[in-house]
Amino acid sequence: MLVSSKHRRHLIRRGAVVAFLAISLSGCGFATAQSPLNPAGPVAQIQAGLITSSFWIMMIVSAVVFTALVVAVIRFRARPGQRGLPPQTEGNNRVEFLWTVTPAIILALMMIGTIKESFVLGKIYPASQALQVDVTGHQFWWEFQYPSANITTANELHIPVGEKVELVLTSADVMHSFWVPRLGGKTDLIPGRTNYMWIEASQPGIYHGQCAEFCGTGHADMRITVDAEPPARYAAWVQSMSHPVSIPPKSNTLAYQGYLDFAAAGCSSCHTIAGTNYNGAVGPNLTDLSDRLMIAANLIPNTLANREAWIHDPQAVKPGALMPNLHLPMNEVRAIATYLGTLR
Numbered sequence: 001m002l003v004s005s006k007h008r009r010h011l012i013r014r015g016a017v018v019a020f021l022a023i024s025l026s027g028c029g030f031a032t033a034q035s036p037l038n039p040a041g042p043v044a045q046i047q048a049g050l051i052t053s054s055f056w057i058m059m060i061v062s063a064v065v066f067t068a069l070v071v072a073v074i075r076f077r078a079r080p081g082q083r084g085l086p087p088q089t090e091g092n093n094r095v096e097f098l099w100t101v102t103p104a105i106i107l108a109l110m111m112i113g114t115i116k117e118s119f120v121l122g123k124i125y126p127a128s129q130a131l132q133v134d135v136t137g138h139q140f141w142w143e144f145q146y147p148s149a150n151i152t153t154a155n156e157l158h159i160p161v162g163e164k165v166e167l168v169l170t171s172a173d174v175m176h177s178f179w180v181p182r183l184g185g186k187t188d189l190i191p192g193r194t195n196y197m198w199i200e201a202s203q204p205g206i207y208h209g210q211c212a213e214f215c216g217t218g219h220a221d222m223r224i225t226v227d228a229e230p231p232a233r234y235a236a237w238v239q240s241m242s243h244p245v246s247i248p249p250k251s252n253t254l255a256y257q258g259y260l261d262f263a264a265a266g267c268s269s270c271h272t273i274a275g276t277n278y279n280g281a282v283g284p285n286l287t288d289l290s291d292r293l294m295i296a297a298n299l300i301p302n303t304l305a306n307r308e309a310w311i312h313d314p315q316a317v318k319p320g321a322l323m324p325n326l327h328l329p330m331n332e333v334r335a336i337a338t339y340l341g342t343l344r
């Protein structure tokens with residue numbers, strides 16, 4: 001098809017408008033998005049403050065530089081009849097001094113703020129001053145251990161609002177990175193090494209995050225949910241984790257069958273359920289499974305149908321998942337999925 005040049009220009013202009021809208025609107029959904037520019041706690045607040053102040057300093061510098069550039073281009077442009085080079089200025093001490101010292105002062109100001117906050121952010125709180133949670137990265141899920149309460153859970157991190165939480169980070173396999181943007185920046189989890197970061201949520205709520213260091217096929221589906229709860233609700237969660245509901249009564253026939261099948265099918269060789277003698281340590285701890293909003297490391301909602309789909313064929317749900325497909329008959333899948341729905 002032949003397109004006139006006018007028509008083509010029109011198309012290009014329209015394409016540009018669409019591209020502009022797509023790019024600018026892609027940042028929408030601000031309130032719930034994983035955005036470091038919408039901090040929900042002191043760590044993220046400090047980091048957002050540093051980046052916004054650097055941003056505005058850079059904007060002012062750019063405005064000054066580009067204004068000077070435009071003025072110079074217009075004022076000193078070649079005039080009709082002008083021949084040869086205009087008079088050359090060189091070695092003006094005052095100008096040299098100004099453009100050396102001014103940037104140095106600006107950079108020093110930015111450096112002072114950054115260094116000051118680095119000490120605040122880099123502080124490692126002992127267990128007496130912050131709730132300690134040991135975080136272990138696994139391909140492709142998160143393990144959370146609370147040494148003070150002797151609790152282990154996975155993928156959904158419960159924290160009390162308004163309290164400092166010291167995360168002690170390591171990895172069981174390859175490098176991962178813990179990133180919940182509204183609570184704080186990224187910190188790597190490195191095998192054989194311990195890293196630290198503290199976070200605090202100022203408001204109750206669900207904060208989303210994800211692994212931020214490529215770790216294999218399932219990397220993009222290695223998500224984090226932080227459930228920041230008022231202290232009383234957090235304490236209730238700790239209580240319920242310490243007294244888990246883990247074996248259904250025999251009268252609940254299907255769930256009880258699922259409880260038995262869980263061992264018979266081999267699930268218990270990889271998964272722990274506190275309150276039973278299932279204590280596998282390869283996959284996520286399932287003790288509080290029915291409390292979790294999502295499964296498969298926060299990939300799909302925790303419904304009976306989704307639990308069945310997961311047990312039936314994990315890789316179909318989450319490519320690269322390291323839980324094997326055990327090829328169970330559908331009635332066994334249903335019984336186990338029902339049983340998992342009773343775990344609190």
Ligand code: HEC
Pocket residue numbers: 139140141154155218262265266267268269270271282283284286292294295296297298307310311318321322323324326328336340
């Ligand atoms: C060889 C070890 C292994 C076996 C056997 C195994 N799993 Fe898993 N399971 C895993 C791993 C690893 C994951 C994490 C997968 C991911 O999210 O990438 C997992 C994840 C899960 C999850 C999701 C937990 C969450 O919070 O995201 C459930 C539920 C689960 N397994 C149930 C079962 C059941 C039921 C069986 C038996 C039919 C079973 N598993 C057998 C290793 C295993």
Ligand SMILES: [Cu+2]
Pocket residue numbers: 137138140175176177211212213214215219222
């Ligand atoms: Cu990862």
